[in-house]
Amino acid sequence: MLEDPRDGRVLGRQAEAAANDSRILRAAMEVMTSRPRASMAEVAAEAGVGVASLYRRFSSRDDLARQLALFSMQSVEDQATRALGEVDGDPWGAFLGFLAGAMDGGAGSMRALAGTFPAGEELNAAGRRLGDRMQELLTRCQDLGVVRRDISGFDLLQFFEMLRAVHVTDGERTSGLRRRYLELLAPALRAGDAAPLSAPGPSWQEIVAVWNP
Structure with a gap:
C-alpha cells in the first residue's frame, strides 16, 4: 500500500x-x-x-500557566519512568540521575505559580500521577536498600522546591548552584544509620491545598 x-x-x-x-x-x-x-x-x-x-x-495567561504546570509535571514523570527502567542495574545511580534530571526538567519550579490560577481537575490529576510515579521509584529504591524508608514522594516534591529557591542573577550560575546543593543534600536521602526524622512528611491533602487555596 x-x-x-x-x-x-x-x-x-x-x-x-x-x-x-x-x-x-x-x-x-x-x-x-x-x-x-x-x-x-x-x-x-x-x-x-x-x-x-x-x-x-x-487562550489566556491562566491557560499558559496551566499548560506550563502540566508540561513540567510530565517532564518529571518521564524522568521517574526512565529511572525505573535503570534502577535494578544501579539503584543509587538511577535515583541520583532522577533527581538531577527532574531538576533540569523543572521540578519544583511551579511552586511560584501555585494559587495564581485555577488549578482544575486535570492539573490535580496530573499531580497525583506524578506523585504515584515518584513513589513507585522511591519504594523500589527503598526495597533495594539505597534510600531511607522514612521519606515519601511528597517529600521529594518539597525537596525540589527547596532547591528551586536557589537563585542568582545569572541563569547558568543558578543551575550550577542548584546542582551543587543537590550534591550536598542528596546523601541525606541515602539509607543508613540516620536518626529518625522529627516530623512527618507532607500529605497529599497539604500538597493540593497549596494549589487550590
Missing part, C-alpha cells in the same frame, strides 16, 4: 508545532517562575514570538 505523501507533511507540521510549543513553554518557565505575575508580552519576548502567536496557542 502506497503512503500518501501528505501524511509525512502533516506529521512534519505536527512535530514542528510540538517543538514550538516546547520552546515557548521553556521560555515561559524561565519568565513566570522568576516573575509569577509576568505578562503574556514578557513571555512572548523571551520565546521570540509575537504576542498574537502566543495567544493562538494559549
Whole structure:
C-alpha cells in the first residue's frame, strides 16, 4: 500500500508545532517562575514570538500557566519512568540521575505559580500521577536498600522546591548552584544509620491545598 505523501507533511507540521510549543513553554518557565505575575508580552519576548502567536496557542495567561504546570509535571514523570527502567542495574545511580534530571526538567519550579490560577481537575490529576510515579521509584529504591524508608514522594516534591529557591542573577550560575546543593543534600536521602526524622512528611491533602487555596 502506497503512503500518501501528505501524511509525512502533516506529521512534519505536527512535530514542528510540538517543538514550538516546547520552546515557548521553556521560555515561559524561565519568565513566570522568576516573575509569577509576568505578562503574556514578557513571555512572548523571551520565546521570540509575537504576542498574537502566543495567544493562538494559549487562550489566556491562566491557560499558559496551566499548560506550563502540566508540561513540567510530565517532564518529571518521564524522568521517574526512565529511572525505573535503570534502577535494578544501579539503584543509587538511577535515583541520583532522577533527581538531577527532574531538576533540569523543572521540578519544583511551579511552586511560584501555585494559587495564581485555577488549578482544575486535570492539573490535580496530573499531580497525583506524578506523585504515584515518584513513589513507585522511591519504594523500589527503598526495597533495594539505597534510600531511607522514612521519606515519601511528597517529600521529594518539597525537596525540589527547596532547591528551586536557589537563585542568582545569572541563569547558568543558578543551575550550577542548584546542582551543587543537590550534591550536598542528596546523601541525606541515602539509607543508613540516620536518626529518625522529627516530623512527618507532607500529605497529599497539604500538597493540593497549596494549589487550590
